[in-house]
Structures are given as C-alpha cells and as structure tokens.
Amino acid sequence: MATSPLKAVSLTHVRYQRGDQLGHFLAWVSLVPVFISLGGFLSHFIFRRELQGMFFALGLLISQFINEFIKTSVQQARPETCALLEMCDSHGWPSSHSQYMFFFAIYFTLLSYKGIGLWGTESKWIMNLLAWSLALLTMYSRVYLGYHSVAQVFAGATLGMFLGALWFWVVNSVLFCYFPAIEESQFGRKFYIKDTSHISNVLKFEYDNARAAREKLDEPRMLMKMLFQENQVLLAAAVAGSTGLVAKRILEPCVNSDETTEEPKKCDESCGDREESEGITEENKESVLWLNMLKCGIVVDIWRWSQRRVR
Template structure:
C-alpha cells in the first residue's frame, strides 16, 4: 500500500551551502522571526503580561494568517532552488519572513515614536535602527539562500508595512479604549494582565516602586 509523501515541520529548517560563511550568517538571521516569537513574546506573556505587547503579538499572528491566505490564493511557485531546499511543496508569494519582520519593524517604530512607556528615552531613531536592519537582512537572506525571488520578498515587505501600520492604528486608536475594561475583567485579574501605556517610563516606574516597597518592608520589620 502506497503511503502519502511525508512533510517535515520546517520551523528552524534553514539550509545554506557548506563553507559559505555569509550564507551561514544569513541562515541565522533568517531565524530571527522564530527568536522574536519564542524568546520575545512568549517570555513577555509569562513575565510582563502587558496588553500592548499581547496585542502586538496578536497582530503578528493575524498578519501571518493573512500572508498564508494570500499565498494559497496566488499559488506562485518558489524559485528553482527550492528543489535543493526541499521547499517546492509550499508557495513563495509573498515571503512570510519578510512580511513578519517588516510588520515588527513598523509596529515597533510607531510604538517608539508614540512614546508608549519610553518617553524619557532619547535617540529614538537609533533605537529603531536594529529592527529595520534585521528586516532588510532577513529579506536579503531569503533571496540569497534561494527560498524566494526578489519580487516575493518585496511583496512580503510591502504587506508587512501595510499590516503593521494598520494594526497599530486599530490597537492604539480603537482597541486602546477597551484596555481598562480588559485589565479589570475576570480574565485580566486572573492572569494579572495590565496596561502600562499611561506610564511615561515603565522601567523607571517599576524601579522606583520596587525600591520603595523594599524600604517599606524593611521599615516594618524594624
């Protein structure tokens, strides 16, 4: 009895030519979306529980499904190098990696210039440089490693920029009004979900309050 072809989970399955140091570097850069998702947003949920970060992550998830839907609709093949990469069974337009990283870069930049939780931090342009650099390098890595064509990564970048800006507007000018309701809801109180968007500098606020609480505890114990 013939068995259907097997398909691997390709979460970190990125190939490059042996001995190609630039390809090796770009292969790791190509995994930046995985690091952001697993190391960034999952850790953020467990340790921070801030609504702004949770809706940021939700936007990335929604944009990923939109990208996959477009891929299925258009069904544009990947470049011929997909044979060596074992990726010919998936579509290439638009590039999901490019879409993810440019969504992240746009949303992060808009958050930074809106000053949510970071008002007193200077050099906003310098702080936004790294996300945009990683986005461009990720886009380049997908072409260099043979996973996408140039039009496919530019389509992904364009989609990411549009969805990132649109989702930022939805969250911060529409859904933002419901943040206090979510914070005070049964779900919010059960999982310690909070909104710190109204605090000018979250790090300074938490630092000062932690020191204040420790001093008060020390005073009570004496």
C-alpha cells in the same frame, strides 16, 4: 520522480551551502521571527502581561494567517533553487519572513513614536535601528539562501508594513478604549493583565517603585541597625558596666511574683523605661533605656517577619 511524503515547516526550515560563512550567518538571521515569537512574546506574557504587547503578538499572528491565505490563493512557485532546499512543495509569494519582520519593525517604530514602551527617548532610535536592520537582513537572507525571489520578499515587506500600520491604528484608536474593561475583567484580574501605555518610561517607573517598596520593607531593620551602629559604644558600656541586677530586670518576664505577697506585680505594658524598678539609678538609666529599645526592636522585627511568613 516520486514525491516525498515528508514536508518541512517552512518557517524554521533553513539550509545554506556548506562552508559559506555568510550563508551560515544569514541562516540564523532567517530564524529571527522564531526567536521573537517564542523568546520575545512568550517571555513578555509570562513576566509582563502588557496589553500592548499582547495585541502586538495577536497582530503578527493575524498577519501570518493572511500571508498563508494569499500564498494558497496565488500559488506562485519559489525560485529554481527550491529543489536544492527541498522546498518546491510550498509557495513563495509573498515571503512570510519578510512580512513578519516588516510588520514587527513598523509596529515597533510606531509604538516608540507614540511614547509607548520600556525605553527612554535617548535609546528609542537605537532600538528602532535594530528592528529595521533585522528586517532588512531577514529580507536579504531569504534571497541569498534561495528561498525567495526579489519580488517575493518585496511583496512580503510591503504587505507587512501595510498590515502593521493598519493594526496599530486599530489597536490604539479602536481597541484601546476597551483596555480598562479588559483589565477589570475576571481574566484580567486572574492573570494580572495591565496597560502601562500612559506611563512615559515604564522601566524607570518600575525601578523607582521597586526601590521604594524595598526601602519600606527594610525600614524597621535599617532603623535598628542605625541605632545599634550609632550607639554601639554606649551599648557596650551598658553591657560591660551594668550590674547583674540591671541585666536581670531587662530580661525577666513582664509579670513577676512577689516573694512576700500573693498578688502579681505587673510591669509597664510598653517595653520602655521602668523608672521605679530596683537597681536602675540615674547613672545607668540611659544605658538601660538603650538596651530596652534594642530589645523592643528585635521583638518588633521578629513579629513583622512572622507576619510576612503567614501571608
């Protein structure tokens, strides 16, 4: 029988018996390492760029290279079911899927135990339980679907836990000292690489700071809204009851020409009260003051908005 010239990528090559619902489910479970790599770590780099996460991903890559080296060196065949799966041209010891998932589970657990991560103490045990459940299901799926023997998946799991624990020690005992230098490097500054492992609850920290920044950004607008709401009765009375001369004095330019003299008559530089202006009496002075405040608030708001657009 001639050897097929085509070869499948073993990491994503998953088959199951038609009509087998459990096999269908476990086939998707076998793809969890792909989902973690592409969906998890790629999204992590795009949106978070944490050094702990980046070194986590680097450790998984190193682990997979070690796995391929051992497979090529040992060259242990897969189970007899490999013929149906068209996978007999690749080696089976140790299982790369099991190694990947148990590396991920042990490293994730150690991160949580040390207090590094995005979750609070109350939810850490749930995330750790999920990681270990996925690791065990992946190991079982490789045997159930016929890609590996029991010995091969246990070898992969053992090697994955050993490499995961070793890499965690290397990162957090040796490489951790270089994190500040990486943050301050040209690469770190350009791509906003950061380390938040010193923060106990990163999600809460980011949530609080995001809200504080939003409140600070909206403070002028909220102040004017509050002033308007608290004094809308007064403002309505000022608009309805003030004379046309009062409205004219509020809206006219700050430099006016006198009809009888050639020299310009300058108003007060601030948008405050004009106590000596014509048409402003003691009765409507408070109304005019509120109208001036509203006018100044709108100008300041527009100026700040324009400054944000320029930046």
